Amino acid sequence: MKRRDLLFSAAGLIVLWQVVAMLVNRPILPAPLEVLIVFAQELGNDLIVHFIHSLWRVIAGMSLSVLIAAPLGLAVGGSKRLDRIFSPIIYLLYPIPKVVFVPVVLLFLGIGDLAKITIIFLILFFQIVVLVRDQAAGLPPQLIQSLRSLGAGRRALFRFVYLPASLPGILTALRQSIGTAVAVLYITELFATKYGLGYYIYYNGSTLFYYPAMYAGVIAMSLLGLGMYYSVDWLERKWCKWKFVS
Amino acid sequence: MIAAQSLTFGYTPNSPIFQGFNWQVQRGETWAILGSSGCGKTTLLYLLAGLRIPTHGRIEIDGERLTRPRPNSGLILQDYGLLPWATVRENAGLGLRVRGFYGDDGKHTPKNFQPENRVEYWLERLGLNEVADKYPSQISGGQRQRTAIARTLALSPDLLLMDEPFSSLDAITREDLQYLTLSLCEEQKLTLVIVTHSIEEAASLGGKILLVGASPRVFENPHVRDDDYRNSGKFRDLCDLLWKEMRGDPHPALSRGERVEI
Numbered sequence: 001m002k003r004r005d006l007l008f009s010a011a012g013l014i015v016l017w018q019v020v021a022m023l024v025n026r027p028i029l030p031a032p033l034e035v036l037i038v039f040a041q042e043l044g045n046d047l048i049v050h051f052i053h054s055l056w057r058v059i060a061g062m063s064l065s066v067l068i069a070a071p072l073g074l075a076v077g078g079s080k081r082l083d084r085i086f087s088p089i090i091y092l093l094y095p096i097p098k099v100v101f102v103p104v105v106l107l108f109l110g111i112g113d114l115a116k117i118t119i120i121f122l123i124l125f126f127q128i129v130v131l132v133r134d135q136a137a138g139l140p141p142q143l144i145q146s147l148r149s150l151g152a153g154r155r156a157l158f159r160f161v162y163l164p165a166s167l168p169g170i171l172t173a174l175r176q177s178i179g180t181a182v183a184v185l186y187i188t189e190l191f192a193t194k195y196g197l198g199y200y201i202y203y204n205g206s207t208l209f210y211y212p213a214m215y216a217g218v219i220a221m222s223l224l225g226l227g228m229y230y231s232v233d234w235l236e237r238k239w240c241k242w243k244f245v246s
Numbered sequence: 247m248i249a250a251q252s253l254t255f256g257y258t259p260n261s262p263i264f265q266g267f268n269w270q271v272q273r274g275e276t277w278a279i280l281g282s283s284g285c286g287k288t289t290l291l292y293l294l295a296g297l298r299i300p301t302h303g304r305i306e307i308d309g310e311r312l313t314r315p316r317p318n319s320g321l322i323l324q325d326y327g328l329l330p331w332a333t334v335r336e337n338a339g340l341g342l343r344v345r346g347f348y349g350d351d352g353k354h355t356p357k358n359f360q361p362e363n364r365v366e367y368w369l370e371r372l373g374l375n376e377v378a379d380k381y382p383s384q385i386s387g388g389q390r391q392r393t394a395i396a397r398t399l400a401l402s403p404d405l406l407l408m409d410e411p412f413s414s415l416d417a418i419t420r421e422d423l424q425y426l427t428l429s430l431c432e433e434q435k436l437t438l439v440i441v442t443h444s445i446e447e448a449a450s451l452g453g454k455i456l457l458v459g460a461s462p463r464v465f466e467n468p469h470v471r472d473d474d475y476r477n478s479g480k481f482r483d484l485c486d487l488l489w490k491e492m493r494g495d496p497h498p499a500l501s502r503g504e505r506v507e508i
Contacts, residue, residue: 146327146394149295149315150341150401151354159347160340164331242331242381 030212039216051220053195061120069128074162077136098122111192120181128173135169136162171236182225197221247273252303276438278452287441287458295321317356320398324410328382335378338396339365368396388419408440445488
C-alpha cells in the first residue's frame, strides 16, 4: 500500500467524520479538530502512560504466543506422530471464542497484567499454531528430500527449512490477529485496572462523559493497532525479502 | 562402487516395485535409468540416495551398507529442491552450512571433511555469478538447475544422482546442461546415475542404460562420449531399440537374457 493512498484515505475519513459530526451536532460526537486538540493535550497528561501500558500488554501477549506456538506448530507440522496427537486437540479448542474465558482467566490469574497478557496469548496461540503447522506440513517433499540428501537430519531440517518456511505463516497469523488482540485488550482493560487505553476510553466516556478525550483514546487505540500492523509488514519485508521480489 | 543385492522394495508389502533385483555400477560409469512413468525408476534413485530403505536385500556403496543418506552422494531432483527464501549464493552454499552445522561427525558429514569454500568457484564455473544474489523465483529454470548442480558439487561428491533434472527445461538449455553434466562427470571423476523418461536423454548421458520394468534390462552405450554422437546412426539405432523395448517389443538377444551393445 502506498503512503500517499493511505493519507488520502485518512483525509477522506476525517472529512466524513466532520460531516457526520455537523449533522449530528451533539456532544457525543465532537468534530475531529476538537478531538485532535484534546488528543495533543492528553498526550501531555497521561494518555501516553495508558498507551504504553496497552502496548506492553499486547506485545507481551504476542511475543509469548509466537515463542510457544511457533515451535509447537513446527513440531506438529513436521511430525506425523505429533500431528495425530495434537491436531484433534487443536481442532476442538481452535473454534472456541477465547474472549469468553476473560472472567475465568481473571478469576484464576487475578487482576494484574498476567491475566490480560494471558488472554491475548490464548487468542493468538491457536491462530499461530494452526498456520505454522499448515505451512510446515505443506512444504514440498522434494525440498525436504534434497536437504536430507545434503546430510540434513531433523535438527538441520528445522534450522534450515522448517523455521524459515514458517516465518511468513507466523507473520500472517500476527497480522490477522492484531485486530482481535487489540479488541480483546480493550475488554480486559475494562476490568480491575487504572492503566491502559481500554480503561481510559471507558472512564472518559462512561464516568466523566468527557467525549473528546474518549475519542482521543479511540484514536490512540487505532494508532496502536495500525502501528503494530505496519511493524509486522516491516518485519515481513525485512525477513521475507524473497516474497517481495519480482 | 554400487552393488544392489537381492533388492526388494514396495510401498505396500503385497506389491513390490523391485523383487530380488541385482545391479552393479563401477566407479566413473555414467548410468541412465530409463522407464515409463510409475515404473519405479525414481524409487530406485531414492534407494540409492539412502532416502528409502529396502524391504529385503541390500545396497552397498563402496562396500558399506546404505542405511541413510551418504555424505559423499549428491542428489539433484526434478524440482531442483532450492530454498525459495535463499539467494542463489545461499542455496549453493547450503550443503556446506549443513555440514558446518553438524561438524565432521561421519554421519551427516564425512569424517575428516576439510571445509573448503568452493561455492564461489562453482558459481563462476556454472555461469551463475550475475544471478548469485537473486532468489530462485527470479531466475530461469536452467539457472535454477545450475544452482542445484553448484550446491551438490560444492560438497565434492563422488556419486551424482539425478532425478529427471532437465525435464522441465527447453530443448537448447536441456542439451547444454546434458553436455555440462557429462563434462563435469569426466572432469571431477564422478559416477553418475540419472533417472529419465526420455529415450534421447538416456542415450545421450548413459554409458550404460538400465531399462526398468517388469524385468529390468541393461543396454551398453560405449560411444556416449564420442564427438557428434547425437547426430550419428548409432545414436538413432539405440533410440529406436529403446523405444521398441519400452513399447514391449524386445530385441531377440534381450529375450535370451543377454546384454545388447550397439
